[in-house]
Amino acid sequence: MHCIKKINNDLYWVGANDRRLAMFEGVYSVAGGVSYNSYLLTDEKTVLFDTCDKAVHQRFLENVSYALNGKKLDYIVVQHMEPDHSAALKEVIKLYPGVKIVCSAKTLVFIKQFFELNFDFENFSVIVNENDTLKTGRHTLQFIMAPMVHWPEVMVTYDTTDKILFSADAFGTFGALNGALFADEVDIEKDYMNEYRRYYANIVGKYGDQVQSLLQKASSVQIDMICPLHGFVWRNNFSSIINKYMLWSGYRYEEKGVMIAYASVYGNTENAAEILSCRLREKNIKTAMFDVSVTPASEIIASAFKWSHLVFASTTYNAGIFISMEDLINDLVAHNIQNRTVAIIENGSWAPTSGNLIREKLEECKNIKIIEKILSLKSSLKKGQLNEIDGLADAIAADFPESARSSAPLNSANEGDNASIDPNAMFKFSYGLFVLTAKDGSKDNGCIINTAIQITASPLRISIAVNKANYTHDMIIKTKAFNISILSESAPFSIYKQFGFSSGKETDKFAGCGYTDRAANGILYINEHANCMIAAKVIESHDYSTHTVFTAAVTQSKVLSNERSVTYQYYFDNIKPKPQPPKEKKGFVCRICGYVHEGDSLPKDFICPLCKHGAEDFDAF
Numbered sequence: 288m289h290c291i292k293k294i295n296n297d298l299y300w301v302g303a304n305d306r307r308l309a310m311f312e313g314v315y316s317v318a319g320g321v322s323y324n325s326y327l328l329t330d331e332k333t334v335l336f337d338t339c340d341k342a343v344h345q346r347f348l349e350n351v352s353y354a355l356n357g358k359k360l361d362y363i364v365v366q367h368m369e370p371d372h373s374a375a376l377k378e379v380i381k382l383y384p385g386v387k388i389v390c391s392a393k394t395l396v397f398i399k400q401f402f403e404l405n406f407d408f409e410n411f412s413v414i415v416n417e418n419d420t421l422k423t424g425r426h427t428l429q430f431i432m433a434p435m436v437h438w439p440e441v442m443v444t445y446d447t448t449d450k451i452l453f454s455a456d457a458f459g460t461f462g463a464l465n466g467a468l469f470a471d472e473v474d475i476e477k478d479y480m481n482e483y484r485r486y487y488a489n490i491v492g493k494y495g496d497q498v499q500s501l502l503q504k505a506s507s508v509q510i511d512m513i514c515p516l517h518g519f520v521w522r523n524n525f526s527s528i529i530n531k532y533m534l535w536s537g538y539r540y541e542e543k544g545v546m547i548a549y550a551s552v553y554g555n556t557e558n559a560a561e562i563l564s565c566r567l568r569e570k571n572i573k574t575a576m577f578d579v580s581v582t583p584a585s586e587i588i589a590s591a592f593k594w595s596h597l598v599f600a601s602t603t604y605n606a607g608i609f610i611s612m613e614d615l616i617n618d619l620v621a622h623n624i625q626n627r628t629v630a631i632i633e634n635g636s637w638a639p640t641s642g643n644l645i646r647e648k649l650e651e652c653k654n655i656k657i658i659e660k661i662l663s664l665k666s667s668l669k670k671g672q673l674n675e676i677d678g679l680a681d682a683i684a685a686d687f688p689e690s691a692r693s694s695a696p697l698n699s700a701n702e703g704d705n706a707s708i709d710p711n712a713m714f715k716f717s718y719g720l721f722v723l724t725a726k727d728g729s730k731d732n733g734c735i736i737n738t739a740i741q742i743t744a745s746p747l748r749i750s751i752a753v754n755k756a757n758y759t760h761d762m763i764i765k766t767k768a769f770n771i772s773i774l775s776e777s778a779p780f781s782i783y784k785q786f787g788f789s790s791g792k793e794t795d796k797f798a799g800c801g802y803t804d805r806a807a808n809g810i811l812y813i814n815e816h817a818n819c820m821i822a823a824k825v826i827e828s829h830d831y832s833t834h835t836v837f838t839a840a841v842t843q844s845k846v847l848s849n850e851r852s853v854t855y856q857y858y859f860d861n862i863k864p865k866p867q868p869p870k871e872k873k874g875f876v877c878r879i880c881g882y883v884h885e886g887d888s889l890p891k892d893f894i895c896p897l898c899k900h901g902a903e904d905f906d907a908f
């Protein structure tokens with residue numbers, strides 16, 4: 288029986304999941320299964336994006352047939368010839384005679400290599416090059432070459448009509464979809480980010496430059512949805528995955544901390560690694576430990592892509608590096624690991640040599656700083672060597688300023704329990720209100736924020752916090768530039784309504800707004816009811832779950848009036864109309880925008896659909 292998912296009026300997911308596969312590509316364990324995504328566009332012409340693995344081809348073919356609903360298949364876009372996405376190509380061609388194959392020239396070569404077809408497929412092929420387009424009716428598809436993400440023939444497709452990026456292997460993950468399709472239907476950070484990282488590091492980790500090139504190309508277009516060949520479809524919150532891709536492809540660490548991988552035959556090398564880990568934890572430095580003989584290499588490689596510092600502890604074996612550690616080091620070098628600080632511990636009962644051999648291999652990688660002194664054990668760590676462990680811990684800790692240390696583990700106990708936290712205390716902060724604006728291509732957008740401060744005067748730096756649900760947030764992630772207009776007390780409620788209570792995705796925030804000007808960075812700002820404008824360029828961003836905090840350099844600023852800046856309190860007391868809950872009904876009204884949620888209860892995780900504030904900002908009536 289078919290099992291498809293409708294994405295929008297004319298786009299369907301027609302892929303399939305496999306939970307029986309033990310090892311993806313014969314190398315990577317996939318305990319959570321894997322999805323093979325394929326998409327069918329039912330425009331005036333019908334277009335299938337890739338096929339699937341042979342293990343699930345029957346379900347896939349049923350899905351395609353059902354979604355076509357009797358229509359003929361006009362095109363199949365082959366973005367990637369790896370058999371997990373092309374194994375069913377031959378059957379599709381047989382089942383839908385006359386279907387045209389749209390692909391790169393390199394893909395055609397691979398099709399000939401993989402299949403013997405009694406079919407004059409060259410006459411049924413449309414070879415596309417960079418930025419070529421295909422009009423299918425309402426939609427226009429643009430093809431963008433993405434060589435080595437993950438094979439040389441790879442291309443991605445941009446639907447210029449619905450702003451959808453069909454991203455091939457990019458932005459994918461291991462793991463079956465389990466009934467969901469969109470990334471926002473699951474908890475990506477908690478349940479899937481490790482797998483996204485493991486997939487990235489192992490499948491395309493070697494090709495960081497090529498991934499960056501694709502990110503660069505993608506940044507020039509507006510993206511409203513990303514449809515990868517594995518894992519979930521992204522329809523919002525793009526920054527959470529794009530930020531990771533920027534870090535991973537630049538071989539920059541995600542977190543300051545130490546990954547310790549050890550290979551130990553009788554437990555003595557492990558013992559030294561454990562003691563080092565304890566010393567680091569005593570200095571409030573995060574550590575993650577792996578026994579390389581037990582944990583699959585793909586997990587350790589993913590961890591190496593996450594942490595800033597790496598420790599390798601290995602016994603000597605046959606005058607070389609212990610087998611599982613040697614495999615891991617070779618794998619890491621092959622995956623192009625860069626920009627890390629490394630410490631080494633070696634062991635050997637008569638001739639410890641593994642340390643220098645590890646060093647030699649890692650020196651092949653770019654920008655790997657190896658702590659000079661290798662801790663060398665003879666069979667086991669001796670009391671007299673504890674000071675060497677301390678020395679190694681000190682050498683690593685020298686890279687960790689206090690701000691990079693976890694002074695206490697983040698858990699609910701030390702965040703404070705409900706009895707010790709009065710949420711009303713947060714309302715005593717004195718916030719201002721600001722129109723935050725950004726520009727992406729020809730699209731101008733803006734929203735209201737309440738968190739913007741000057742951090743330092745020299746150099747001149749400011750910081751803003753922006754809710755990730757705001758479209759302006761995604762534009763800033765992409766363009767790294769924004770303006771803020773500091774609203775004054777004369778700003779009428781209509782300004783807050785115009786910029787704060789709708790999404791720029793659906794509306795033009797500046798429609799009918801006759802009080803704007805453009806700054807030197809090309810971004811609009813409000814020149815009435817604002818007492819100044821500040822233009823800024825992002826130099827750093829930090830992910831805080833619901834919000835991103837951007838730190839930025841000021842590139843332009845101008846005083847527009849001498850009116851007083853509005854405060855949050857002033858807005859509530861003097862500007863915002865008092866909410867008028869409907870009579871004789873029960874419900875909750877948003878203190879921020881007046882939105883009314885009818886009913887006896889309000890879910891704790893409720894988010895106001897207008898202003899995106901949470902349940903804590905609602906009053907019962």
Ligand code: FEO
Nearest residue numbers: 369371437456516
């Ligand atoms: Fe999922 Fe590179 O294939």
